[in-house]
Amino acid sequence: VCVGIDPVLERLPAELAPRARTSAAAAGAVERFGRDVLDAVAAHVPAVKLNIAFFEAFHAAGIAAFQRLISYAHERGLLVIADIKRGDIGSTAQFYARGHLERSAFEDIPESSVPDAVTLSGYLGAGSVKPFIEAAKRTGRGMFVLVRPSDPGADEVHDFGGERPFYRHMAKLVDAWGSDAAFVGEYGLSCVGAVVAPKDAESTAELRAAMPRTIFLVPGYGAQGAGAEACRPCFLTGGRGAIVNASRSVIYAYEEPRYSEKFGQDWRKCVSAAAAEFCAEITRVVQAP
Amino acid sequence: VCVGIDPVLERLPAELAPRARTSAAAAGAVERFGRDVLDAVAAHVPAVKLNIAFFEAFHAAGIAAFQRLISYAHERGLLVIADIKRGDIGSTAQFYARGHLERSAFEDIPESSVPDAVTLSGYLGAGSVKPFIEAAKRTGRGMFVLVRPSDPGADEVHDFGGERPFYRHMAKLVDAWGSDAAFVGEYGLSCVGAVVAPKDAESTAELRAAMPRTIFLVPGYGAQGAGAEACRPCFLTGGRGAIVNASRSVIYAYEEPRYSEKFGQDWRKCVSAAAAEFCAEITRVVQAP
Numbered sequence: 001v002c003v004g005i006d007p008v009l010e011r012l013p014a015e016l017a018p019r020a021r022t023s024a025a026a027a028g029a030v031e032r033f034g035r036d037v038l039d040a041v042a043a044h045v046p047a048v049k050l051n052i053a054f055f056e057a058f059h060a061a062g063i064a065a066f067q068r069l070i071s072y073a074h075e076r077g078l079l080v081i082a083d084i085k086r087g088d089i090g091s092t093a094q095f096y097a098r099g100h101l102e103r104s105a106f107e108d109i110p111e112s113s114v115p116d117a118v119t120l121s122g123y124l125g126a127g128s129v130k131p132f133i134e135a136a137k138r139t140g141r142g143m144f145v146l147v148r149p150s151d152p153g154a155d156e157v158h159d160f161g162g163e164r165p166f167y168r169h170m171a172k173l174v175d176a177w178g179s180d181a182a183f184v185g186e187y188g189l190s191c192v193g194a195v196v197a198p199k200d201a202e203s204t205a206e207l208r209a210a211m212p213r214t215i216f217l218v219p220g221y222g223a224q225g226a227g228a229e230a231c232r233p234c235f236l237t238g239g240r241g242a243i244v245n246a247s248r249s250v251i252y253a254y255e256e257p258r259y260s261e262k263f264g265q266d267w268r269k270c271v272s273a274a275a276a277e278f279c280a281e282i283t284r285v286v287q288a289p
Numbered sequence: 290v291c292v293g294i295d296p297v298l299e300r301l302p303a304e305l306a307p308r309a310r311t312s313a314a315a316a317g318a319v320e321r322f323g324r325d326v327l328d329a330v331a332a333h334v335p336a337v338k339l340n341i342a343f344f345e346a347f348h349a350a351g352i353a354a355f356q357r358l359i360s361y362a363h364e365r366g367l368l369v370i371a372d373i374k375r376g377d378i379g380s381t382a383q384f385y386a387r388g389h390l391e392r393s394a395f396e397d398i399p400e401s402s403v404p405d406a407v408t409l410s411g412y413l414g415a416g417s418v419k420p421f422i423e424a425a426k427r428t429g430r431g432m433f434v435l436v437r438p439s440d441p442g443a444d445e446v447h448d449f450g451g452e453r454p455f456y457r458h459m460a461k462l463v464d465a466w467g468s469d470a471a472f473v474g475e476y477g478l479s480c481v482g483a484v485v486a487p488k489d490a491e492s493t494a495e496l497r498a499a500m501p502r503t504i505f506l507v508p509g510y511g512a513q514g515a516g517a518e519a520c521r522p523c524f525l526t527g528g529r530g531a532i533v534n535a536s537r538s539v540i541y542a543y544e545e546p547r548y549s550e551k552f553g554q555d556w557r558k559c560v561s562a563a564a565a566e567f568c569a570e571i572t573r574v575v576q577a578p
Contacts, residue, residue: 006381023395053381056388059398060353067348087410088374089440092295092342099345106312109348121376123412123435127442146412151378153416160458161450169449 001279002047002081002217004247005069006054007033011252013267027061030054034069037251038076040268041275047079049217049245050115067113080115081217081243085146087121087128097131101141117142119195119217122174129177133192137182142191142215145174148207150197150220168210175211187240189215196234198226204233208241216242222249222278228285239286250274290568291336291370291506293536294358295343296322300541302556316350319343323358326540327365329557330564336368338506338534339404356402369404370506370532374435376410376417386420390430406431408484408506411463418466422481426471431480431504434463437496439486439509457499464500476529478504485523487515493522497530505531511538511567517574528575539563 007030009018016033018025038048050069055062066082073080086096100118104111122129122145132143148158148167158167171194178184178192185191193215198204208216216234220226221244234242253259253274254267263269296319298307305322307314327337339358344351355371362369375385389407393400411418411434421432437447437456447456460483467473467481474480482504487493497505505523509515510533523531542548542563543556552558 008384021395022397024397026395051381053375053377053384053388057384059356059388059395060349062388063352064349085377085410086342086374087376088342089438090442091440092340095297095342095346099342099348099351106310106315106348108311108313121374121410121412123410123443123446124438124440125443125445125447127440149378149413151380151413151416153379154412154414156414156462157412157459158414160455166449166455170446173445 001045001282002049002243002245003037003041003045003250003275003278004049004051004083004219004245005034005037005251006051006247007037007251008054011255013254022061023058024061027055027058027065030058030062031065031069034065035072036268037271038069038073038078040272041250042076042078044272044275044279045078047081047116047243048073049081049083049247051083051247053083067109070115071110071112074112079117081144082115082118084118085121086118087124089124090127090130093124093128094131097135101132101135101139101143103139114139115141117144117193119144119146121146122170122177126173126177129192133177133183136191142193144193144195144215144217145170145177147171147174147194147211148197148199149195150224150226168206171207171210175214178214184213189213189241193217195219198230198234201230201233204230208233208236212236214241218242218244221282222246224248228281231282232285232288235286244282246278250278290334290571291338291532291534292326292330292334292539292564292567293338293340293372293508293534294323294326294540295340295536296326296540297343300544302543311350312347313350316344316347316354319347319351320354320358323354324361325557326560327358327362327367329561330539331365331367333561333564333568334367336370336405336532337362338370338372338536340372340536342372356398359404360399360401363401368406370406370408370433371404372408374408374410376413378413379416379419382413382417383420386424390421390424390428390432392424392428403428404430406433406482408433408435410435411459411466415462415466418481422466422472425480431482433482433484433504433506434459434466436460436463436483436500437485437488439513439515457495460496460499464503467503473502478502478530482506484508487519487523490519490522493519497522497525501525503530507531507533511535513537517570520571521574521577524575533571535567539567 055066178190259270344355467479548559
């Protein structure tokens with residue numbers, strides 16, 4: 001399991017509201033929130049996902065906060081997925097890989113601020129992913145390429161092709177991109193993973209079979225509507241091969257009466273309890289026969 | 290026409306080499322280069338495109354440099370396209386739009402640092418583009434959604450579907466997303482444009498017909514191999530409806546003997562001459578009967 005950190009200024013606990021209308025003050029507020037969330041969930045989950053969109057909204061100050069949060073998550077022993085969904089032709093992708101997955105080339109950028117994996121948009125073909133695969137090979141890191149997104153609005157693109165839909169084509173490509181033995185580790189899993197939303201059990205199982213070496217990053221749990229049971233076909237036998245992410249249902253748990261009535265003003269305890277429950281629920285599904 | 294600014298540290302003129310191994314020094318070097326390029330091309334072209342990947346490689350310092358360059362381009366009277374290729378589900382896209390196209394919400398971020406248009410990846414459907422359309426409506430700005438990229442490596446994705454290929458499907462969607470009368474201006478063109486690489490004349494003309502209200506941002510000219518003649522079918526009759534971009538062939542003109550032999554060490558004159566030639570060549574094609 002993995003907790004997604006998507007901090008929205010307007011939803012932060014009142015005590016964290018920024019004191020000035022500057023990007024620096026706003027970035028400072030989401031950074032404080034992010035650190036507290038990391039503290040609250042670190043005991044319950046092995047990994048976190050930081051969505052860079054929620055930091056880019058605060059420009060350079062947001063990017064600096066994003067990187068410091070990655071370092072802090074590493075200090076807390078967490079694996080970090082940077083949810084960046086970058087995708088461009090090879091000559092450009094090379095620079096995205098330098099910025100987000102390669103070893104730090106700069107004295108003022110600590111290696112701890114580089115994530116363990118990124119999400120990618122592979123719609124410009126192998127060239128858009130290759131620079132990340134090269135970086136992953138050198139650094140032991142990895143990536144998750146979009147195959148089937150969680151938003152039903154994406155179906156107008158991903159169901160294109162009818163009987164043999166576009167997302168199945170992307171699955172085939174992602175499987176091929178990651179199949180080289182040099183990219184596959186001791187558990188038979190590749191550094192090239194896939195973002196796969198759990199929809200009906202049949203189509204999810206088909207995707208699982210089409211990408212046998214691919215770790216699934218599974219969005220859509222919680223606030224986006226998927227339950228733990230829907231995630232089951234994303235796992236390989238033995239409970240390997242998938243990482244289920246929950247973002248809003250965990251980090252904004254203090255907005256839910258069932259938590260706030262129990263913990264009152266202590267929003268950190270609400271987040272912590274939601275992370276523990278989320279983990280327990282997925283574990284139960286994975287361990288069920 | 291439009292000059293693309295994709296600054297690569299290793300290719301900068303020697304006088305601009307950074308003095309320290311920090312992201313701040315590197316970002317400073319590409320910013321100085323970018324300012325000089327803007328000065329060199331401002332007399333010859335109406336627009337520039339800044340590719341954010343080449344700045345993200347320098348982390349927060351790179352983003353700050355990127356934004357200052359946008360402001361500087363505006364000071365020089367240029368229109369600015371921020372080549373960001375962002376694409377995520379609606380709830381995330383909203384924050385990408387805040388970061389890149391909405392009016393500045395912060396006192397320390399000048400409105401002049403917001404570009405006039407962005408490039409987008411629309412593969413997560415209407416939801417991924419809608420927040421940008423809303424921002425464009427409010428601010429008079431615009432966007433270019435990927436329809437057919439220039440890299441032949443992208444064909445494995447875009448030719449999917451055979452007779453009725455995927456890129457044609459994207460063209461249909463982009464046309465629909467921008468068709469509302471509220472998005473169409475006095476010349477009959479929509480704020481929702483498309484990135485369309487010029488390949489064979491027939492398929493390019495088909496795309497032009499499929500998106501009659503759509504401004505084409507045309508990559509692939511120059512270093513990527515397309516000539517001016519190939520760009521002709523991207524234009525509407527009368528020479529409207531397309532923006533042809535050249536990046537490397539202009540900004541690194543000083544690496545080409547035909548310029549450096551003429552202008553010697555004055556790399557800025559090489560860039561200026563290449564921009565003037567590029568503009569003349571496209572103008573000739575557009576004005577030809």
